[in-house]
Structure formats: C-alpha cells, structure tokens
Amino acid sequence: MPEKVTIATVARHARVSRQTVSNVLNAPHIVRQETRQRVEDAINALGYRANQAARQMRTGRSRLIAARIEPTRDGINGSVLDRFLHGLTETADAAGYRVLLYTAPDDDREIATYGDLLGTYELDAFVLVGTKYGDPRTEWLADRDVPFVTFGRPWDALDAHPWVDVDGAAGTAQATRRLLDAGHRRIAFIGWPAGSGVGDDRRAGWHDTLLAADVDPTGLHRETEDGIAEGERLMRDLLVAAAPTAVVCASDSLALGALQAVRGTEPPVSVIGFDDTPVAAAVGLTSVSQPLGEAAARCVDLLTGVLDGNHESPPPVLLQPSLALRHTA
Amino acid sequence: MPEKVTIATVARHARVSRQTVSNVLNAPHIVRQETRQRVEDAINALGYRANQAARQMRTGRSRLIAARIEPTRDGINGSVLDRFLHGLTETADAAGYRVLLYTAPDDDREIATYGDLLGTYELDAFVLVGTKYGDPRTEWLADRDVPFVTFGRPWDALDAHPWVDVDGAAGTAQATRRLLDAGHRRIAFIGWPAGSGVGDDRRAGWHDTLLAADVDPTGLHRETEDGIAEGERLMRDLLVAAAPTAVVCASDSLALGALQAVRGTEPPVSVIGFDDTPVAAAVGLTSVSQPLGEAAARCVDLLTGVLDGNHESPPPVLLQPSLALRHTA
DNA sequence: TCCAGAAACTTGAACGATCCAATCCTGCCT
DNA sequence: AGGCAGGATTGGATCGTTCAAGTTTCTGGA
CATH class of the missing domain: 1.10.260 (434 Repressor (Amino-terminal Domain))
Known part of the structure; x- marks a missing residue:
C-alpha cells in the first residue's frame, strides 16, 4: 500500500x-x-x-465555519435556508473553508453547542441565519470575541457586528408599487405580529409606499403567525371588511393561503408573496425574490475579512431583492 | 484571560x-x-x-461525516434532501459525529472532492444521497476502502455496500390500491424515462398492483423528465387519449402539473404525488411520504457500525413509505 | 510472610505541521 | 577584501492527544 x-x-x-x-x-x-x-x-x-489536523494544532485555526440547519419548520420557508446553505458551501469552499452543520432546538442549547464546537473543533467562525430583537446568541459570541456574521441585521443596534441582509422594505415597496402601477388602489397587507424586526420592516415598505402615493392604508392591514391556514382566514376577513383588489404578503405561506381565499373572485384579486420559494414558482405566485447566493457570498467575504486579521469592522451589506413576476400579479 | x-x-x-x-x-x-x-x-x-485536532492526529479519525448539498435543482424535490440533511445532522450529533457539507457540479468533480476531503480533513465517512446505475462514486469509494452509506439502493448489484432506501414500489402500490379501493379502474401513471432505478421502481409498484387487481394498464402510462410543465403536458395528453379517472405520479412536481391539467374536470380526476414535499401540503395534494428522519438515522447506524470496526457487512435497510392523505385523492 | 499476577497508574515517544533562531551559502556592490 | 542581503538549511520546540512500554500498588493464595 x-x-x-x-x-x-x-x-x-x-x-x-x-x-x-x-x-x-x-x-x-x-x-x-x-x-x-x-x-x-x-x-x-x-x-x-x-494535513489539516496537524496544521490546526500549530496554528489554532480549523478552516471550518459552522452553520445551523433548522428543524424543517414550515417546510416552505425552509427552502430559503436550503438555498442559502448551498451558496454558503460553494463560496466558502472557494475561499478554502468548509461548512459544518449543527442543530439546536432552542437558543440555550444553541449556545451550549457553540461552546462545544469551539472547544472540540476550534471552529473559526459562525454564520447565524435570522436575528431577532435582543438575540442572546450574538451577545454570547460577541462577548467571547468569536468571529461571526449574521444573515439578518441586528434589530437593536446595541453592538455592531458584521451582517448581511436583504432589504425587505424595498421588496414590499416594489411589490406595492407594481400593484399601484397596475391601477390598484385598495392594496392590503398580511403580515406578522408587530415586534419582529423582519415583519415590521416588510410591512413598512408597503405602508410607506401607499402613503407616498397618497393612498390611505387604514383598515387594509392584518397580522398573524405564519401559515397557510392563517393567510386564508385573514384574507377572507379582509375581503368582507375592506374589499381590497390586491394584497401583499410577508411570506409565501401567507400568500398561498390568501390565494386560496380569493379563488373565483371576479375580477381576480392580485396576490404577491415573499421569498420566491419553489411553492410560489409551482403555483404561479408572483413573489419577492431574495438574492440568496449573493447573500451567502457576502457573508463569506465578511468572514474571511475578519479572519484574515482585518481589524476594522467591515461595513454591513444590504442587498436589494427583485420581483419574480408570475400570473397572480 | x-x-x-x-x-x-x-x-x-x-x-x-x-x-x-x-x-x-x-x-x-x-x-x-x-x-x-x-x-x-x-x-x-x-x-x-x-481537542479534536490533537486526537485526530494520533488516531487518524476525525469524527466527521461528509454529505453533499445539491445545487437546488427543481427546488421542490430539494426539500427532500433538506429534511434528510437535518435528520442526519441530528442523529450524527447524538452519535458523536458532525456533518460537513460539500458541493460538486458533476461526478468527476465530486470524486476529486472526495480525495481532497480525505487528504486534508481525514473524513471518517461519506453519505451519498441518490444512486444510479453504474455510479462511479460508489466504485471509487469502495476501491479505496472508504466507509460510506448510500441513501438509495445500488441498482446494479455488482458490489454490495451498506445502504438505506425507501421502498418506492410499495409507495406507488399503496397509492394505486387506495385509488382502486375508491372505485377507480382507469388509473394512469406519469413517471420518468425507463432506465433510472428509482423511476422504474416507482412505476413497477403501480403496474404490478393494477395487474394483481385484473386491471389492464395498457396505454395509461407516460414518461418524461421531471417538471411541472411536463406533468401538465402529459396529463392533458392522457385525458384525451386514455380518459383516466385517476393518476399516480413519480414526483410532486409531476403531480402538480397533472393537477393543473385536470382542474375543472367533472367528476374530479384524483391525483397522487410522491415525496410529500411542502408544496404538496400547501396545495392539498395527496402524496407518498418517505420517512426521511428515520432513513437518516439508519444511515448513521450503519456508518457507526462500520466505523466501530464491525467488519461483517451490515444488512441493508428498506423502509416503508406511507400515504399522506389530502383532498386530491 | 511472601510471591505471582492482575489491576491501576505513570512515563516517554509519536502523530504532522508550523514557528523560531541560528547558520550557511552565493552572488553583488562598494 | 569586506559587507550585505536574499534564499535555503538545520535542528529543535511546540500544539494536545493517544499508544506502547514501563512501574507501582493491590489482592489472594500457599
């Protein structure tokens, strides 16, 4: 041998x-x-x-990046993570890094996993997907000077760290503007309960665009947890209470529900979703599309910057989404 | 400090x-x-x-398992991989292993990546998802005595290796039987071109079940590449040429297309898909559901068996799918 | 009491790379 | 001839762990 x-x-x-x-x-x-x-x-x-192990022993660097793979919640939005992960793997590869997966059922267990991964594998960095107000994870990592990037901006600007995000407000604004251009005036919005950064941001895009066009958004807005059934319920409610001719949704799940609620209405009510998931493509739903490959690439860029001793904190990256036009709007 | x-x-x-x-x-x-x-x-x-690096240096084992994340092809079927990966990460974790991602555009590049991963990271094992006739990857790995499992059986039984698979024929058989029980006699099948192991297997389940019930399947069968548009096209063709009252499809993509083709027919044509993807759940499509978490767990079982010096080749695992009933059948 | 043998524990060496410091060429310039 | 600098060598130390061989301690039986 x-x-x-x-x-x-x-x-x-x-x-x-x-x-x-x-x-x-x-x-x-x-x-x-x-x-x-x-x-x-x-x-x-x-x-x-x-031999990476020998090298790592001397240098203390593993050329390994950790990313979390989520417990397949809705399944529809899971595909966003999926596409992001693929992009991440590809770009990291090109930069000489590899992606290690981990899972965790909640924040506490996730933080415990950080300790484990850092201790036994000496991971170089973490990529966090999704952030929320007062995220304990970013705080823990920052406290220990562990390099990390988030895909999702820090909603409470306490402590700055490198991040990449997609401009959700710009996405819903684009969607709303398209509907306005098509002659709609009663454009509704179905989103998530106030308090989630992402949700508030997406709602603001719709809201501000209507105001800028001198259209009154009062009464055209509903909030709920994510889900198809929820979307359908709220859309039925809106049809009765506010008679909208179009609706922008904070996610494809909600949009899909809305789509079911408006089936058969004449003239057809336009529906636009968010995330451009495979489901949207399948049923012909117009949807706001995030540049996930690009986002992943920028995450890797930021990380390599930090890891290669670039001490000045890199500027955050805010990417612009686009509208995937299909036949629902 | x-x-x-x-x-x-x-x-x-x-x-x-x-x-x-x-x-x-x-x-x-x-x-x-x-x-x-x-x-x-x-x-x-x-x-x-x-410290894993130090341990690895002495023992030559990294406690790392590699899995490939695919280039988001259809996006619909991508979610199958996604769910499998999540299960894999979770079970591997419990067994003290971690999952490393890699990508490759084709078989040659994938094999090159094997060499790289083995050389620099000393990976313990590979998990391959999907197998085909004469798969060069399994041959390469087997030649070098690299431990690996496939999720997907080896279609040409040249060289045995550990594998886990879901009994696709049993799935389509179950779907067909349900349609027969509901009184259908003209049950069509839309699948993939002959020659792919998976596709042939799924078709066989439908075919044999019809024969066993003394129903003639002649003329009720169509083949095409995967895709929604393809499914719609073939279903329209079938409606004209064979007047089926129900159809079983080899994938949810095809089923989704078929569903669009039969919209409005009276009485409604029943449609059953395969894979129980989020899309199926979203549009209420009855679909054959694979136990992906279970499959991932069994993959890890087989691997740990081999890695822990169990030299007798472990018996393959064939799991039974179930039918996720919704309102299309 | 003594000894064999097992059980429990300790000590050097090795894994493969990088880092460090000292040294040695070789050719060029002044 | 002497000084200098870039390029290469040399040997040793180091990272944290496990292996192989060695030493001490314990136990039971004659």
Missing part, C-alpha cells in the same frame, strides 16, 4: 528542506521561483495534501 | 497522570471508580473538552 505522504516526503522528493516546503505553502513569495516550481511539481506528483 | 484547558490541566487538578485522564475518556472501565470520579469532577469543574 502507498505510504502516507507528508511534508517530509515532499521535501525529500524535491531535494529541499521541510521548512522550504512549508514556505511554498504558506509564504510563496519568499521562495525563489525555480525552487517553488520544483516543490510544486513534487506536491502534484505525490498527491500531497497538508 | 483564562488559560487553555488541556488534558494536562485536568491531570494536575485531579492529581493523576495525563494518561489516566485519557483512559477515563476512552476506556473508563480500566480506571478505578474512585479515581474516575475525581477526574470527571475535574473535567466538569474546568470545563475541559478534548
């Missing part, structure tokens, strides 16, 4: 010292071109790969 | 040698009860966690 290839094997093969091989790998510029070439040839010929 | 807690710190604190601490962790039975207790107390008091 083939003997294990270490840095010593390469050194022998290229007739240089271990140190020089190490230099070729970690500080190529201090090695003469000719020597470097010889070493690189040896590396390729032998199929050498630096 | 707090000094790093190593096995030596614990040893000093518990007044024993490093090796004894190591024994408490890896072979508790050879340490006297009293001593063990003292060491465990010290571990808890200091918050010690074994």
Whole structure:
C-alpha cells in the first residue's frame, strides 16, 4: 500500500528542506521561483495534501465555519435556508473553508453547542441565519470575541457586528408599487405580529409606499403567525371588511393561503408573496425574490475579512431583492 | 484571560497522570471508580473538552461525516434532501459525529472532492444521497476502502455496500390500491424515462398492483423528465387519449402539473404525488411520504457500525413509505 | 510472610505541521 | 577584501492527544 505522504516526503522528493516546503505553502513569495516550481511539481506528483489536523494544532485555526440547519419548520420557508446553505458551501469552499452543520432546538442549547464546537473543533467562525430583537446568541459570541456574521441585521443596534441582509422594505415597496402601477388602489397587507424586526420592516415598505402615493392604508392591514391556514382566514376577513383588489404578503405561506381565499373572485384579486420559494414558482405566485447566493457570498467575504486579521469592522451589506413576476400579479 | 484547558490541566487538578485522564475518556472501565470520579469532577469543574485536532492526529479519525448539498435543482424535490440533511445532522450529533457539507457540479468533480476531503480533513465517512446505475462514486469509494452509506439502493448489484432506501414500489402500490379501493379502474401513471432505478421502481409498484387487481394498464402510462410543465403536458395528453379517472405520479412536481391539467374536470380526476414535499401540503395534494428522519438515522447506524470496526457487512435497510392523505385523492 | 499476577497508574515517544533562531551559502556592490 | 542581503538549511520546540512500554500498588493464595 502507498505510504502516507507528508511534508517530509515532499521535501525529500524535491531535494529541499521541510521548512522550504512549508514556505511554498504558506509564504510563496519568499521562495525563489525555480525552487517553488520544483516543490510544486513534487506536491502534484505525490498527491500531497497538508494535513489539516496537524496544521490546526500549530496554528489554532480549523478552516471550518459552522452553520445551523433548522428543524424543517414550515417546510416552505425552509427552502430559503436550503438555498442559502448551498451558496454558503460553494463560496466558502472557494475561499478554502468548509461548512459544518449543527442543530439546536432552542437558543440555550444553541449556545451550549457553540461552546462545544469551539472547544472540540476550534471552529473559526459562525454564520447565524435570522436575528431577532435582543438575540442572546450574538451577545454570547460577541462577548467571547468569536468571529461571526449574521444573515439578518441586528434589530437593536446595541453592538455592531458584521451582517448581511436583504432589504425587505424595498421588496414590499416594489411589490406595492407594481400593484399601484397596475391601477390598484385598495392594496392590503398580511403580515406578522408587530415586534419582529423582519415583519415590521416588510410591512413598512408597503405602508410607506401607499402613503407616498397618497393612498390611505387604514383598515387594509392584518397580522398573524405564519401559515397557510392563517393567510386564508385573514384574507377572507379582509375581503368582507375592506374589499381590497390586491394584497401583499410577508411570506409565501401567507400568500398561498390568501390565494386560496380569493379563488373565483371576479375580477381576480392580485396576490404577491415573499421569498420566491419553489411553492410560489409551482403555483404561479408572483413573489419577492431574495438574492440568496449573493447573500451567502457576502457573508463569506465578511468572514474571511475578519479572519484574515482585518481589524476594522467591515461595513454591513444590504442587498436589494427583485420581483419574480408570475400570473397572480 | 483564562488559560487553555488541556488534558494536562485536568491531570494536575485531579492529581493523576495525563494518561489516566485519557483512559477515563476512552476506556473508563480500566480506571478505578474512585479515581474516575475525581477526574470527571475535574473535567466538569474546568470545563475541559478534548481537542479534536490533537486526537485526530494520533488516531487518524476525525469524527466527521461528509454529505453533499445539491445545487437546488427543481427546488421542490430539494426539500427532500433538506429534511434528510437535518435528520442526519441530528442523529450524527447524538452519535458523536458532525456533518460537513460539500458541493460538486458533476461526478468527476465530486470524486476529486472526495480525495481532497480525505487528504486534508481525514473524513471518517461519506453519505451519498441518490444512486444510479453504474455510479462511479460508489466504485471509487469502495476501491479505496472508504466507509460510506448510500441513501438509495445500488441498482446494479455488482458490489454490495451498506445502504438505506425507501421502498418506492410499495409507495406507488399503496397509492394505486387506495385509488382502486375508491372505485377507480382507469388509473394512469406519469413517471420518468425507463432506465433510472428509482423511476422504474416507482412505476413497477403501480403496474404490478393494477395487474394483481385484473386491471389492464395498457396505454395509461407516460414518461418524461421531471417538471411541472411536463406533468401538465402529459396529463392533458392522457385525458384525451386514455380518459383516466385517476393518476399516480413519480414526483410532486409531476403531480402538480397533472393537477393543473385536470382542474375543472367533472367528476374530479384524483391525483397522487410522491415525496410529500411542502408544496404538496400547501396545495392539498395527496402524496407518498418517505420517512426521511428515520432513513437518516439508519444511515448513521450503519456508518457507526462500520466505523466501530464491525467488519461483517451490515444488512441493508428498506423502509416503508406511507400515504399522506389530502383532498386530491 | 511472601510471591505471582492482575489491576491501576505513570512515563516517554509519536502523530504532522508550523514557528523560531541560528547558520550557511552565493552572488553583488562598494 | 569586506559587507550585505536574499534564499535555503538545520535542528529543535511546540500544539494536545493517544499508544506502547514501563512501574507501582493491590489482592489472594500457599
């Protein structure tokens, strides 16, 4: 069987010292071109790969990034995370990092997992998806100087940390504007209970756009937990109470429910959802689309910046969503 | 700042040698009860966690399992992988392993990634999702004695390896039987082109069930690539050519298309999909449901069996799907 | 009481890379 | 000839753990 290839094997093969091989790998510029070439040839010929465990032991860095995979809640919005994770894996890969998964049922257990991952695997950084007011997780990480990025802005601006987010208000504003342009005036909004950063933001986009167009939003707004059944219920309510001709929703789940409630109305009530999930594509629902691949890439950018010793805190990134037009609006 | 807690710190604190601490962790039975207790107390008091990199260096095992996250193809079926991954992470966690993600655009690049992951991270095992005839990946891994499991049976039984799968034929059979019980006789099937193991299997369940009930399946069968538009097209064709009263589909995407094609028919044509994706739940589509969490758990079981030196090849696992009843059948 | 043998524990070495400091070439410039 | 600098070598130490071999302590039986 083939003997294990270490840095010593390469050194022998290229007739240089271990140190020089190490230099070729970690500080190529201090090695003469000719020597470097010889070493690189040896590396390729032998199929050498630096042993990460040994490297990590000396340097204390694992080139591992942790991301949480959620317990498949709704299943519809789960696909957002799914797409984000894929993008993350791809970009991290290109930057020389790998993504490690973890799960946790609640914040406390999640924080306990941080400790575990940091202690046993010496993770380099965390990517948190979704943030809320007074998030204990970001606080814990920040207290310990653990590098991390959040996909989702910090809603209470106590302590700044690197983040990437998609401008939800701009998304609902875009949706609302499209409906206005199509001649609608009674445009409703179905969203989540006030107090969630994301939800408030998305509602504001709708609200402010109507005001800017001199349309009164009073009575055209409903709140509920996320879910298809909820969306349907509230839409029926709206139809009776406010007779809207169009509705913007805070999620595709809600929009899907709304869609069921307006089936058969004449003229058809326009519906726009949020997140552009596969479900939306399937049923032809117009929806606000988040640039998830881009978001993941920017997360990795921010992280590598911090990890490569860039001490000035990087500017946050706010990406613009687009409208995926289908036949419901 | 707090000094790093190593096995030596614990040893000093518990007044024993490093090796004894190591024994408490890896072979508790050879340490006297009293001593063990003292060491465990010290571990808890200091918050010690074994450094994985150092351990790996000595033992050559990383306690890392790799799984591939796919490039979000259809997006609908992507959620199957998503749920599987979540289950995998959870069960692996319980067994002391963690899941590392990777991506690859094609088989060749995927195999190259295997080499990289094995070389630099010394991964313990791979979990492959989906298998096909003559899969080069399983061959590569088997040739090198790399432990792996597949979620999906090996369709050409050349070389046996541990696998877990869901009995697709049983799923479509169950769906077909339900339709028969409901009085249907002209039950169609929309599936994938012959030659894919999974597709052939699912078709066989429908086909054999009809034969067993003395119903002639001739002319009631169509094949196509996966997709909503495709499903709709073929269903329209079937309606004209064969006048079915019900249809079983090889995927939810196809079923969703079929559903659009039969909208408005009287009496309504029953439709059953496959995979019980969120989309199916959303639109009320009856669908065959795979026990993905269970499948993931069994994958981990098989792997830990192999990794813990169990040399006899473990028996494959074939799980039974169930029918998620909704209002389309 | 003594000894064999097991049980319990301890001590050096090794895993593969990086870091560090001292040293040695070799060629170039003054 | 002497000084200098870039490039490469050398040897040793280090990271935290486990392995292999060694030493001490305990136990029971003659």
